[in-house]
Amino acid sequence: MQIRETAPECIKEKIEPVENGGFRFACHPGVVCFTECCRDLKLLLTPYDLIRLKNRLGLSSDDFLDRYTDCGFDEDRSLPRVYLQMSQNERKTCPFVSPKGCLVYEHRPSACRIYPIARASRLHRVHGLVLENYFILHEDHCMGFKEEQFWKMDEWLRDQGLEDYYELNDLWMAIVTHPRLRNAHLPQKQQQIFYFASYNSDKFREMVFNSRFLSLFETDDNEIEQIRTNETALLKFAFKWMQFSLLGEGTLKPRTL
Numbered sequence: 001m002q003i004r005e006t007a008p009e010c011i012k013e014k015i016e017p018v019e020n021g022g023f024r025f026a027c028h029p030g031v032v033c034f035t036e037c038c039r040d041l042k043l044l045l046t047p048y049d050l051i052r053l054k055n056r057l058g059l060s061s062d063d064f065l066d067r068y069t070d071c072g073f074d075e076d077r078s079l080p081r082v083y084l085q086m087s088q089n090e091r092k093t094c095p096f097v098s099p100k101g102c103l104v105y106e107h108r109p110s111a112c113r114i115y116p117i118a119r120a121s122r123l124h125r126v127h128g129l130v131l132e133n134y135f136i137l138h139e140d141h142c143m144g145f146k147e148e149q150f151w152k153m154d155e156w157l158r159d160q161g162l163e164d165y166y167e168l169n170d171l172w173m174a175i176v177t178h179p180r181l182r183n184a185h186l187p188q189k190q191q192q193i194f195y196f197a198s199y200n201s202d203k204f205r206e207m208v209f210n211s212r213f214l215s216l217f218e219t220d221d222n223e224i225e226q227i228r229t230n231e232t233a234l235l236k237f238a239f240k241w242m243q244f245s246l247l248g249e250g251t252l253k254p255r256t257l
């Protein structure tokens, strides 16, 4: 798994291997560059990032998408992606940055949590295992590397609260990188299914519970209760629906009439 092959050109030369099992780094209000990195970003949001942020702000999915995101397409893919929209000021600052730091720190996106580490992961489709590798993203402007604190990689990931994010992000990435979707030119209808199921959990819930949706598939009462009351369970169910409708997998079982 070579992260350099897939990394954007502008950061390729900044990627370094992790040596001695970890790295020296600290980020706090005392570093001269504090919050400098929270601007002019192309910050991809995952579906779980979006749920955490919209709930932190008390917004519906629609309102969060309208106010804080841009939608775009990757160069070689036809899947719509959602990016955090930077503010319309000269410095293009993140809408959540303040002189004291991140205003949504407890719910900040995965990309902000893992920085300055880069993670390359892929699903082993035969064994169902997630294979992962970590690298350091060493940017010259980041003074955090001059600090004394040494982190082992597993300590860093735990400290940044990444475990919950990885479970949901990996499920989603397995769909995004599936051979049937990679480099495919999906019809608009399928793009809409992907966007809606990935990013609009409120509308997806509405469709599940206020339409014939549940009558079309075999579902057990326990799962229905889970997706009614737990947004993470609802998101996992949305992924199953995408696997069924976009990839033709047997994740949902149509009811026989």
Ligand code: SF4
Pocket: 026, 027, 028, 031, 033, 034, 035, 036, 037, 038, 115, 141, 142, 143, 144, 145
């Ligand atoms: S550039 Fe590095 S040290 Fe400075 S605020 Fe960003 S992460 Fe922290």
Ligand code: SF4
Pocket: 037, 038, 039, 094, 095, 096, 097, 098, 101, 102, 103, 104, 105, 108, 109, 112
């Ligand atoms: S969400 Fe927070 S940590 Fe991430 S770029 Fe914005 S201010 Fe910085």
